[in-house]
Amino acid sequence: MFLKKIIKIIIPVIILAAITYAVLIYTGIFPSPFALIKPHKPKVEISATILKEVKNMSQLLTVCHYDEITVDSIEAKSGSLLKIFSTQRKLVLIVKGKTYAGFDLSQINEKSFLATDSSVQLTISKPKIIDVIVNPSTVETFIEKGTWSVYARTALLQEAQTTLTNRAISSGILARSEKEGVKVFTQFFKSIGFKNVSVLVQ
Amino acid sequence: MKKISRNVLPLIALMFLLHACVEKVPEENPINKVLKIKELSDLATVEYTVTKIIKATDDSTWYKIGDRKILMSCDAKIKAGVSLSEITDKDIVVNATSVSLQLPAAKILYINIPPASVVEQYAEIDLLRAEYTIAEKNAFLQVAEKDVNNTVKELDILATAEKNTKTIIESWLSIAGFKNIAISFKK
Numbered sequence: 587m588f589l590k591k592i593i594k595i596i597i598p599v600i601i602l603a604a605i606t607y608a609v610l611i612y613t614g615i616f617p618s619p620f621a622l623i624k625p626h627k628p629k630v631e632i633s634a635t636i637l638k639e640v641k642n643m644s645q646l647l648t649v650c651h652y653d654e655i656t657v658d659s660i661e662a663k664s665g666s667l668l669k670i671f672s673t674q675r676k677l678v679l680i681v682k683g684k685t686y687a688g689f690d691l692s693q694i695n696e697k698s699f700l701a702t703d704s705s706v707q708l709t710i711s712k713p714k715i716i717d718v719i720v721n722p723s724t725v726e727t728f729i730e731k732g733t734w735s736v737y738a739r740t741a742l743l744q745e746a747q748t749t750l751t752n753r754a755i756s757s758g759i760l761a762r763s764e765k766e767g768v769k770v771f772t773q774f775f776k777s778i779g780f781k782n783v784s785v786l787v788q
Numbered sequence: 789m790k791k792i793s794r795n796v797l798p799l800i801a802l803m804f805l806l807h808a809c810v811e812k813v814p815e816e817n818p819i820n821k822v823l824k825i826k827e828l829s830d831l832a833t834v835e836y837t838v839t840k841i842i843k844a845t846d847d848s849t850w851y852k853i854g855d856r857k858i859l860m861s862c863d864a865k866i867k868a869g870v871s872l873s874e875i876t877d878k879d880i881v882v883n884a885t886s887v888s889l890q891l892p893a894a895k896i897l898y899i900n901i902p903p904a905s906v907v908e909q910y911a912e913i914d915l916l917r918a919e920y921t922i923a924e925k926n927a928f929l930q931v932a933e934k935d936v937n938n939t940v941k942e943l944d945i946l947a948t949a950e951k952n953t954k955t956i957i958e959s960w961l962s963i964a965g966f967k968n969i970a971i972s973f974k975k
Contacts, residue, residue: 747903
């Protein structure tokens with residue numbers, strides 16, 4: 587009898603509380619249980635573009651090497667037996683990078699050209715790696731355990747740039763760049779009327 | 789049968805437990821493959837360096853006690869120029885020592901955000917809040933990168949690239965012996 591009385595009171599109270607909570611969630615005053623667990627997206631504001639430097643240049647880009655590598659920074663293991671208590675810090679990034687190779691043509695001057703009526707000889711310096719691009723949109727955080735600073739990210743990405751450069755060089759990017767550069771200049775000077783075009787890479 | 793299961797099952801459970809405790813760190817990076825090599829013939833004639841300031845706050849929910857704020861900055865290098873491979877025979881008219889050349893319109897070759905240019909200027913994380921992760925910071929930088937991509941047209945970089953390209957090509961043709969040089973750009 588007593589239990590019946592209690593149930594009669596408690597059940598409407600629970601129903602009323604549930605309805606009130608649902609209304610508060612619906613109106614956005616109260617967070618849903620899922621919102622409490624779900625990570626909240628921070629508000630991001632980007633400043634207006636501030637022009638810092640204008641650099642005039644003369645570079646012929648002849649080859650772009652696309653590559654994908656992983657770089658990691660792992661601290662020494664803790665002595666803990668159970669994984670849950672491990673304090674090991676780990677950061678693994680997947681980096682998609684672009685390595686550009688080409689010629690710096692800023693040194694081209696009158697001495698670089700030897701032209702007669704129908705022939706031209708152009709001397710250019712050897713190709714080099716111009717840029718290694720690892721932009722934020724091509725970087726993926728694969729594993730992140732522990733707290734890491736922006737400097738750790740920078741160090742890892744610089745390591746990635748070195749690896750990307752080395753891999754591009756070992757895949758023959760510079761030889762290919764030289765070949766393409768000679769082809770581009772030969773075609774250009776032939777199209778403006780020179781019959782014999784010779785490009786020397788020194 | 790019962791005896792065997794009584795002896796073997798704890799052993800299997802122990803094996804699983806020990807296996808779970810061993811960290812699997814790959815000796816070699818799993819993704820190490822060349823995707824593509826592309827041949828180009830782009831003449832880069834100008835590079836603009838712009839700065840972006842990124843401000844992120846995470847205090848819009850009342851049920852999370854405390855705030856976390858971060859201020860970061862990064863530089864973006866925008867390179868522009870013309871693609872020499874787009875020049876066709878129709879674009880060149882040669883008459884003795886005169887040459888008329890119509891070059892393709894200048895374009896953005898690429899945007900480069902050097903990792904070394906990314907700086908965390910200021911961060912304030914309250915006691916009950918977690919630090920911003922590298923993944924979150926990278927996401928903020930991605931927003932900045934997108935913003936640079938969207939606002940690049942507002943800079944007069946393409947006009948500067950065409951002006952510089954004209955100067956460079958004119959100097960080459962002049963050294964090659966041409967006296968009257970007319971250079972224009974496709975629209």
